Amino acid sequence: MTKTPDFDHLDAFAQTLAAAAAQISLPLFRTLSLGADNKLDKGFDPVTEADKGAERAIRALISEHFPDHGVIGEEYGEHQPDAEFVWVLDPIDGTRAFISGLPLWTTLIGLRHHNRPVVGLIAQPFLGEIFIGSPNLGSRLITASGETTLKVRDCGTLSAATLGTTDPFLFKGIEADAFGSLRSAARLARYGCDAYAFAMVAQGTMDIALETGLMAWDIDAIIPVIENAGGTVTNWHGKPVGGYGGQVIASGSTAVRNEALGHLGRAAT
Structure with a gap:
């Protein structure tokens, strides 16, 4: 019999990963000495130590707690991408906003089960917001004041x-x-x-x-x-x-x- 995944535990672990990433990214946000390397020969696609350090922190925790899980990350590539569970990471989505001092960048942490996205987290640590969705707990906004349920609207047309x-x-x-x-x-x-x-x-x-x-x-x-x-x-x-x-x-x-x-x-x- 196939064991049902403990999605509630994985939901909580995604929040732990977001907290670890924030410990790296927040001290570097709006730091005037932070440099940005360009990934492109033509154009500008920046990457900073905040991107790299946050992904390293997330990967270290995944390796420690779930060594059989795979990882796909923007900065450090693939590890066991065909595993039953695979974490998909963008340590700083919106690096251009990050280096411009705008608080619209986020940390994206997703989890696939059998190649289907099942747990997802969008964190904006400067604003103290975590938007998270998972099978049992639904979608919520988590802030210092508590949790509220997320619900889309229908604007009609x-x-x-x-x-x-x-x-x-x-x-x-x-x-x-x-x-x-x-x-x-x-x-x-x-x-x-x-x-x-x-x-x-x-x-x-x-x-x-x-x-x-x-x-x-x-x-x-x-x-x-x-x-x-x-x-x-x-x-x-x-x-x-x-x-x-x-x-x-x-x-x-x-x-x-x-x-x-x-x-x-x-x-x-």
């Missing part, structure tokens, strides 16, 4: 929707045209959000979070938070996302998402 994305200039060619059409149809758009926009969809203060070119570590942690709050996370074809990134849309309303897909479908890959 796309014309009433608030959408968020990291940077509209990340959409190129036909994607840019599709995003422009979607932006014109929505009520309001906010930029510079990174993964924090997805947390706001789960909280019910935004209606759509939209991105392109995502990697697994950008989205795995987000899926359980959104879905356990009653929302959906799909690609631009409206199909499930998991185990990969690419073009992603999260929404609190299936009907509003479908309206949005009508604008995005021509650019879906």
Whole structure:
């Protein structure tokens, strides 16, 4: 008989990992002497010691407590990626925001079981917020004052929707045209959000979070938070996302998402 995973324990362990990452990242946030290396030969994709140190801290705890678990991380690659349980890590999602002193960066910690995202955590330690979703406990916002249940909202129609994305200039060619059409149809758009926009969809203060070119570590942690709050996370074809990134849309309303897909479908890959 297959043993049922103790998802409540894994939910708590994800919070432990987030706390360990925060011990590294917070002292470096808004530190003027913090340098940033560029991962790219052309363009700018920064990485700092906060990114690297936070991932090292998370990996060390996973190795200590769950040595049979796999890890996929942005900074240090794959370890046992075909394991039954695999942690998918982005120690600082939004490094550009981090080095700019903006508190919209997050730590993303996801857990796959048999290649399906089941536990997800979006932490913003400067604001003292943890958005977390798991099978038994649902989606919650954890702060110093306690826990509240996360629930998406239904704004009714796309014309009433608030959408968020990291940077509209990340959409190129036909994607840019599709995003422009979607932006014109929505009520309001906010930029510079990174993964924090997805947390706001789960909280019910935004209606759509939209991105392109995502990697697994950008989205795995987000899926359980959104879905356990009653929302959906799909690609631009409206199909499930998991185990990969690419073009992603999260929404609190299936009907509003479908309206949005009508604008995005021509650019879906």
